[in-house]
Amino acid sequence: MTNQPLQKVDHSALKANQLTIILLNILAFVFNLPFLAALVAAVMGLGSLLKLPGFILLYRYFYKPLGLLKPDILDDNPEPHRFAQFLGFLFMAAGSAALFTGAGALGWGLVWLVVALAALNAFGGFCVGCAVYYWLGILKVSGFTKTAPAGIFPGMKPKAR
Secondary structure, X not given: OEOOOOEEEEHHHHHHHHHHHHHHHHHHHHOOOHHHHHHHHHHHHHHHHHOOOOOHHHHHHHHOOOOOOOOOEEEXXXXXXXXXXXXXXXXXXXXXXXXXXXXXXXXXXXXXXXXHHHHXXXXXXXXXXXXXXXXXXXXXXOOOOEOOOOOOOOOEOOOOO
C-alpha cells in the first residue's frame, strides 16, 4: 500500500449523491417503481465509469446554488469513494434485476441495503464501501493501494484541518 499525497475531495458532492440515492430509492419503494431503482443503479454505474459522484449535476445545479449544501473540501482519497459507489451500483443493479424478475423481497431488500448504507454515510460520516476498500488494501488485494488518511479510522470522514 502507498501513502501517496491526499487529494481535495468535496464531501458535500458525495453527500448530495447519497441524499439523492436515498430519496429516489424511497420514492421507488413507496410508489413501487422498479424503473426508478434501475435509474438510480444506472446513474451510479455511469458515475463509476466517469469517476464522479453519479448525481454530481444535481449537486452543482441544485443543492449548491440553493444553499442546501456548501462545499466541504477535505484532504482525502477519492478512490475509496469511487469503489463504494461501484459497490452500491452492483447492489442496485442486482436489486433492480430481482425486481424485474419477480423477486420483490430480494430486490427491495437490496435497494434498502443501499439506502441504509448511504444514510450511514450521509448522516453518520462512515462509508462502509470505503472501509471495505481500505481493508482490501490491508489484505494486499491488487488494485487497493491507498491507506486511510493519518489518524482516521478506515471509512470515517476525515476531519477538516
